[in-house]
Amino acid sequence: MGIEAWYMDSSEEDQRKPHKLSPPRPVSPEQLQALGVFHWKLNADIYETDPELEQIRKSRGYSYMDIITIHKDKLPNYEDKLKMFYEEHLHLDDEIRYILEGRAYFDIRDREDRWIRIAMTTGDLITLPAGIYHRFTLDETNYAKAMRLFVGEPVWKSYNRPADDFQxxxxxVASLQGS
Incomplete structure (x- = not known):
C-alpha cells in the first residue's frame, strides 16, 4: 500500500487533526514524486538489521543517522519544538525521515502553493527535496519515534518562509518546470 496524502483545508483548528477537504482530494504517490517527494514502506521492527534500509542508505549516501522520540515525556521543550517543526520552512539539504513508531504528518506545498498533507505511519520512509517548503506535526496520538538520515554531517538549520531568494x-522551483 502506498502512502496516503491529500489536499488540506484552510482551517486553523488543531494542527494534529487530518484537515481533509470535503469532499476529500487525494494526492497520488506519482503526484508526490513529481514534486520530488519519494516514499518507501519498510519493516520498522527490523530497522537495525533491515537489508532494504541498508540498500537505500548506501545507494543514496545516507551516512549519518540518529533517532528522535517526539513525545511530551521524551523530548525537552516539547511544545516549543512542535511549534518550531510546524513553522513553514525549507532546508539546503534533502530531509529524510523514517517513522519507527507512531504517526505524524508532513505538509508540503504543491506547484500552486497549496498544502498537501502526507500521513506517515510506522514503516514509512520519506525524502523531501532541498528547497521545498514544508512543515511537520504529530497527529492526535501525540507520539512518533523517527530516524533522521543525512548525507554526511547532519544539518539542522531550517530557513522559515519567505526564503525564495535562496539558490x-x-x-x-526550476526543477518543477521540467516535469
Missing amino acids: IRQQY
Whole structure:
C-alpha cells in the first residue's frame, strides 16, 4: 500500500487533526514524486538489521543517522519544538525521515502553493527535496519515534518562509518546470 496524502483545508483548528477537504482530494504517490517527494514502506521492527534500509542508505549516501522520540515525556521543550517543526520552512539539504513508531504528518506545498498533507505511519520512509517548503506535526496520538538520515554531517538549520531568494529554492522551483 502506498502512502496516503491529500489536499488540506484552510482551517486553523488543531494542527494534529487530518484537515481533509470535503469532499476529500487525494494526492497520488506519482503526484508526490513529481514534486520530488519519494516514499518507501519498510519493516520498522527490523530497522537495525533491515537489508532494504541498508540498500537505500548506501545507494543514496545516507551516512549519518540518529533517532528522535517526539513525545511530551521524551523530548525537552516539547511544545516549543512542535511549534518550531510546524513553522513553514525549507532546508539546503534533502530531509529524510523514517517513522519507527507512531504517526505524524508532513505538509508540503504543491506547484500552486497549496498544502498537501502526507500521513506517515510506522514503516514509512520519506525524502523531501532541498528547497521545498514544508512543515511537520504529530497527529492526535501525540507520539512518533523517527530516524533522521543525512548525507554526511547532519544539518539542522531550517530557513522559515519567505526564503525564495535562496539558490536552493530557485533550483527546486526550476526543477518543477521540467516535469
